[in-house]
Amino acid sequence: MSETSMGGQSERRSAPGKSAPLREITLKKRRLWPDLRRDKYLYLLAMPGLLFFIIFKYIPITNLVIGFQDYSPYLGIMGSKWVGFEHFVRFFSNPDFWMLLRNTLGISLMNLVFFFPAPIILALMMNEVRNQIMKRSVQSLIYIPHFLSWVLIYGLTYLMFSQSEGLINKLLEASGRSTVDILSNPHYFWGMLTVQSIWKEVGWGTIIFLAAIAGVDPQQYEAAVMDGAGRFRRMWHITLPAMRNVIMILFILRLGTIMDTGFEQVYLMMNAAVTEVAEVFDTYVYRVGIRQGEFSYSTAIGLFKSVVGVVLVVLANKAAKRLGQDSLY
Template identity: 80%
Template sequence: MEPDKPQSKPEGKYSLLWKDVRRDKYLYFLALPGILFFIIFKYIPITNLVIAFQDYSPYFGVLDSPWVGFEHFARFFAHDDFYILLRNTLGISLMNLVFFFPAPIILSLMLNEVRNAIVKRTVQSLIYIPHFLSWVLISGLTFLMFSQSEGLVNKALVSMGKDTFDLLTNPDYFWGLLTAQSIWKEIGWGTIIFLAAIAGIDPQLHEAAVMDGAGRMRRIWHITLPGMRNVIIILFILRLGAIMDTGFEQIYLMMNAAVSNVAEVFDTYVYRIGIKQGEFSYSTAIGLFKSIVGVILVVSANKIAKRFGQDGLY
């Protein structure tokens, strides 16, 4: 009888991981800058969230600064600015949710119906360009177009004998202006994901629908939109998680004294209080409050999606 061959030990998870890294080393190398970005700017700062519960002083550092518990949170919730910040942040976010979020979906459906490949690619290239423009440039273009004294639009109205209109310093138009800027800048870039979702739909479904006499709108409603549903739900959940993040740069650049009452949001308030005035613990408490609200919204929306039988975020 042949002696039994010694059985090889099962490989551990770390050795399997190392084999995967060696096999796909070039892919991991390409991903390295993104991984380092998240580690340095996202994960490492989490360790300093404890200063939200301290009276932090750069002189004493995180370890030796005195603890104050929830004092900064109580101060923030009792402050009159809290309700103004909450109103402005939720108002701007809901405007984006209602008008900006559906815009790439509608545009991707329209582009999908374009049969001329050259026209389709040209339109896609043109609408992608604004994504690569900085908010500094976009705010400058907005001023050049809509300034009451120097704006191109108002000059055209004056040349036609009509009255000028005040867009940049009118609080009633500020939220709508921000939403329009976001749509113009990001609508083309947002279509990439939805066009990819549409491309994954089985074309035989459309062929069968055509054989049954379904028109274009019927096919969009019963085939294309259901095929995009999982992607739409996932992106909607992510959008809910960022409902307290309205974007600092855009609002800060468009803000002026005339619209400050409707323009001040959590992000600009944290910059003004935390960076300019040096209240690091207080501003960290505000940022932690935003993060907690975002987590609650993501978990709640994901559970609701799962309850209705949809694929959630996790």
Template identity: 80%
Template sequence: MKVQDTVQPAKGAPTARSAKPKSKWGRLWSDVVRDKYLYVLALPGILFFIIFKYIPITNLVIAFQEYSPYFGVLGSPWVGFEHFARFFSNNDFWMLLRNTLAISFLSLIFFFPAPIILSLMLNEVRSSLYKRTIQSLVYIPHFLSWVLIYGLTYLMFSQSEGLFNKWLVSMNWETIDILSNPNYFWGMLTAQSIWKEIGWGTIIFLAAIAGVDPQLYEAAVMDGAGRLRRMWHVTLPAMRNVILILLILRLGTILDTGFEQIYLMMNAAVTNVAEVFDTYVYRVGIRQGEFSYSTAIGLFKSIVGVIMVVTANKLARRYGEDSLY
């Protein structure tokens, strides 16, 4: 008699029915259950973006309406692109564009490279105690409010009470009205931003430098490379991807110069060079109640930011560099 051997599946092995692949939502739920504590940790940030970033997007339609709080979004009449046409034909548009781009480009040229240079310098410090001390000192200004920084700026550069002008008087020189001189305004804003954020900006660059293989430095030393050569050929290439991604993100905010700093530093003497899109939106939208008009301005800024990010990202991909997506 011929006996046919049968192979029994091992205990716990998946059968044909249990081996059925999970659906997309099933895999997503499995990932959520597996990493539940990470999602709980990220929940405050997720809620912040949902409440303050994504939900307000639904109200951008008022840029195409003559919005009235009484009638609401659904009852306000539609006016199409009337507010955009009014904004682009306004004489203030070119002044706002000039000031915003000038401040952004100065920040891009001087402020953006500053944390990179400081990170390279800190990486060359051999004493860990000295290095940590410097890092702690340059981190502190980040936690100061712009109100306090404006107060310090006033105490330093006020024409009547500033320490700088008192020193000029003690040297028998004439005082300089820095805070009310339009020629110094853009430079003052850039210097404030560098002083406040240069230390905080080094965190991500120092993290990138920490991932460099020490053998690369050893090989460079064996080839006779000095410190400058090692920074140029080893450290900077390791930071290139991070620098490029941050640059792409920075280009997306080229029309976003920040409201608080400029509003505090602004005065009647420098309004012509200080008024930017953010302060203009506050003055027109909040103080004068033109909500639809100010929303149109904000939407214009967002569209320009998206175009800049997409363009920079495509250029990075075309030349074989890392990109956002």
């Protein structure tokens, strides 16, 4: 090929036209539709989840502005009066704020300390079961409580621990001992919620950890056995490091929901005797925002919870990066 023709091609390649970023965007657009046609069933499978998040998570974000308004359903968002941070000042100066903060953080920390490690420990124990029939049977049994509603779980709790009709107190009476009022004792309330959460969700929580363990190369265990490592040492040096990244990511996500204690569970277990330790942000928003119609005030509380969750996630994510661990982004 002559120098002249090579020079012409070089000039055509360097001729002014679309820039490199624009060409890349165009190529991506051209590849998008073939990809959509090829994987259309996968996108259809993801569509319900995407619609759920769009309708119930992203669209409601636009209505957070009513937290800065004296919102009236008759005037709408555009016609309601702007009051700035008035509802936030009212909330932070409310004597109930510190009680709500204490109860919410107390219940969340109980779940973080006792409930969060429970699926990890159970997954490690399940991984050591060699009888596959027994392992599958136990897995099926511990998954079942996840599908029970909190109403049913409250009914079971009442039948077990009620002072007048509970099975535990009936057994105490039969043995000549005095009954124990567990459901109306404020000292037992946080512990009761934690035990309920563990019983209901610990089996379901093991799924992701068992999946992480399944990715471990069996040759690592074989090499450890050849080196004389026992079960505990194999668990500590092989299994747990394989789960470390998953544990860290789930821990960061858990911190993001530390201000959410679960409305249904707390609301069902609450009674007049335990209100001082049971009232949390979620139940307070329902009582004030829904039942009393203070929509702007309750929206301000919800926005405060969301901001705290985002800040905790960002801080935990930065800490994970500094420690050299996997993070969300």
